[in-house]
Amino acid sequence: MTAARAAALPPSEVLAGDERLGELLRAQDEDFLTLLGWDWERRVITWPRQHPVIGLPDCPVPGCPLAITVLTRPMCGGCMERWRGSSLPLEEFLLVPKAISRGVGQGPCAVGGCGRPRDSVASGLCEAHRSQRGTTDLSALTWEEFLAHPRVNGYASLGPCKVAACYLDRVGRQAPYCKAHLHRLYRARTAPGFDEALWRRTDKAICTNREVSLRGLPDRLVAELLYGLWARTQEGMKARPECLRPLYDRLRAHQVQELQEVSDPAGAGHSSEQVTMIRAWQRALRLLNMTPEAERIKDVWDMAVFGYTGHISFAPVLQEPLREAMKIWVYDDLPRRRNKNAVQHARAIIAAVGMLSESLRLQREDRGAEPAAWGRGDIVAFTNRMGYFTSTGQISPARRLAFTRFVRRVLLRFRTLGLTAKGQLLEGMPAEFAVGPEDMPDEPEDTEAGRDLPDEVMRALCAHLDGLEAMSSIEVRVATELLIDTGRRPDEIHTLPFNCLVQDPDGSDVLIYDNHKGYRLGRRLPIGAETAAVIRRQQQRVRERFPTTAPARLRLLPRPKSNPEGTKPLVDTCGKHRAWVKSLPDLLVPVVVAEGDTRVTQLVPFDKNRISPMPTGTATPSGTPMLVCPSTCSRS
Ligand SMILES: [Zn+2]
Ligand SMILES: [Zn+2]
Ligand SMILES: [Zn+2]
Structure with a gap:
């Protein structure tokens, strides 16, 4: 054990019986604690002067003992204020020494x-020596004579201030507090029902320069806060004493025992900067000692362990062997997915297998509990069920195709993963329990947005395009019109070049677009005259807005902001679409229902959640039907 480690660890008796505290202490970075001047006896963080992330330089004003805590400013907050009140240019102001300093700490x-603290910077003496200097026989002495006088001797320290958070010394014999806390006590004790013992435990530390007190907080919380600050610093995130000091004080005032208790930081009064901080710490603490190996056996995975965000739940898969096999499948599949959609993809596949699982539960006597008993009949039942959902509009043809593909792939992979072998999870799963080519539904003609929406809904959307334009921009409106007219994917429409319209020899209009998903560039799509007119009008607008940019560099749908040359395409318009659809009145669609023996047509409101012009790779665990193709996962 190194000396630094010995100094950094609290006395071993503190450790007894708290395993998590031990875990947290072992996780501390000793160099980081040394950088903070940490000592478990004193429990005060001192912000370093030099550190690429959390270093705070000294204020350059001569005689100013403070640090620059807002790094974009040339001076400390106090000097900034004085400078604003002065008429001096900055260079000159920086040369003038600070005349009066109240001092810090x-x-x-x-x-x-x-051994006692001075009463004030002006007197330079502790309370006892100040009153001694005031006595008649010594009052005539000069400062130097007084200090050298044989009757002027040092007094022993009175000990630390009794406020838990405070690291200052008490100043007088009567009250066991530092000067600042004495003042605070005078004010605080006028409150009805004042409890001095509670006040001692919970009052805040006295604000100083680089120092932030973690005193008066439970050991476990202190260890959590130190670890959180380290983890955040590792991520390159700055942390200012002005942010942390009141945060720590609030934790103390609320007598928080561990960070996990702070479930609603904003509600507890923390600022947005502090909320971000607390959330990041909680995340870092959750991840501490969490491993993919430990996480993979749970039914809900915290994907942070795997380097992603969000959670995935295996709850939709009802039969235990199938659910456990799915965990192995996802665990095996994750490293192959290098993009951000890995989590969505896993969710979609779990939803697909969830539908197979539900089918097994409904169709089989044993509710599908026994893999060896699964058979061809169950596959037929599953594909029929998917067909039924498609015919009733609960899932789109594209989703049906995607889900059937997912299930085929997963069942095949179960074999190559060895899960069907003897003694394994799916032991005895018969070879006929597989989705064959003959089970695959037909490829939908075009699987793009809009195609699956009922005509009534489509008409209503088109009638409200003015509203969309008012809520967003003309570009979003034009993009939506083109999406509806062409049935292409949003990214294909958003990235259209300025010159995307050509004419065939017969004079008909053709849209040239890139199919990014299929890596097929320069695809040709014949379009109607009305759609072509929409494009021409948009070209005219773009030309007028960006007259100097070469047309080859321009976009048909330039992003409205931060786009000085018109070369950046429109990005994700999902949020604007959602807001627009939400703002629309109920969209009524006719539905045929049976009333006794007769069938009648009723108008019912269409579920607006089904309207999404954006591809949504997300499949909700319950398999919420969506009329729009999840194009991010439809071709696997
Ligand atoms: Zn200063
Ligand atoms: Zn003294
Ligand atoms: Zn104090």
Whole structure:
């Protein structure tokens, strides 16, 4: 054990019986604690002057003891204020020494060997020596004569201030507090029902320069806060004493025992910067000692362990062997997915297998509990069920195709993963329990957005395009019109070049677009005259807005903001679409229902959640039907 480690660890008796505390202490970075000047006895963080992330330089004003805590400013907050009140240019102001400094923290009494803090910067003496200097026989002495006088001797320290958070010394014999806390006590004790013992435990630390007190907080919480600060610093995130000081004070005031208790930081009064901080710490603490190996056996995975965000739940898969096999499948599949959609993809596949699972539960006597009993009949039942959902509009043809593909792939992979072998999870799963080519539904003609929406809904959407334009921009409106007219994917429409319209020899209009998903560039799509007119009008607008940019560099749908040359395409318009659809009145669609023996047509509101012009790779665990193709996962 190194000396630094010995100094960094609290006395071993603190450790007894708290395993998590031990875990947290072992996780501490000793160099980081040294950087903070940490000592488990004193429990005060001192912000370093030099550190690429959390370093705070000294204020350059001569005689100013403070640090620059807002790094974009040339001076400390106080000097900035003085400078604004002065008429000096910055360079000159920086040369003028700060005349009066109240000082920071506590300074020692000037009498040699005196262990008490000075009363004020002006007097330079502790309370006792100040009153001694005021006595008649010594009052005539000069400062130097007084300090050298044989009757002027140092006094022993009175000990630390009794406020838990405070690291200053008490100043007088009567009250066991530092000067600042004495003042605070006078004010606080006028409150009805004042409890001095509670006040001692929970009052805040006295604000100083680089120092932030973690005193008066439980050991476990202190260890959590130190670890959180380290983890955040590792991520390159700055942390200012002005943010952390009140945060720590609030934790103390609320007598928080561990960070996990702070479930609603904003509600507890923390600022947005502090909320971000607390959330990040909680995340880092959750991840501490969490491993993919430990996580993979749970039914809900915290994907942070795997380097993603969000959670995935295996709850839709009802039969235990199938659910456990799915976990192995996803665990095996994750490293192959290098993009951000890995989590969505896993969710979609779990939803697909969830539908197979539900089918097994409904169709089989044993509710599908026994893999060896699964058979061809169950596959037929599953594909029929998917067909039924498609015919009733609960899932789109594209989703049916995607889900059937997912299930085929997963069942095949179960074999190559060895899960069907003897003694394994799916032991005895028969070879006929597989989705064959003959089970695959037909490829939908075009699987793009809009195609699956009922005509009534489509008409209503088209009638409200003015509203969309008012809520967003003309570009979003034009993009939506083109999406509806062409049935292409949003990214294909958003990235259209300015010159995307050509004419065939017969004079008909053709849209040239890139199919990014299929890596097929320069695809040709014949379009109607009305759609072509929409494009021409948009070209005219773009030309007028960006007259100097070469047309080859321009976009048909330039992003409205931060786009000085019109070369950046429109990005994700999902949020604007959602807001627009939400703002629309109920969209009524006719539905045929049976009333006794007769069938009648009723108008019912269409579920607006089914309207999404954007591809949504997300499949909700319950397999919420969506009329729009999840194009991010439809071709697997
Ligand atoms: Zn300053
Ligand atoms: Zn003294
Ligand atoms: Zn104090």
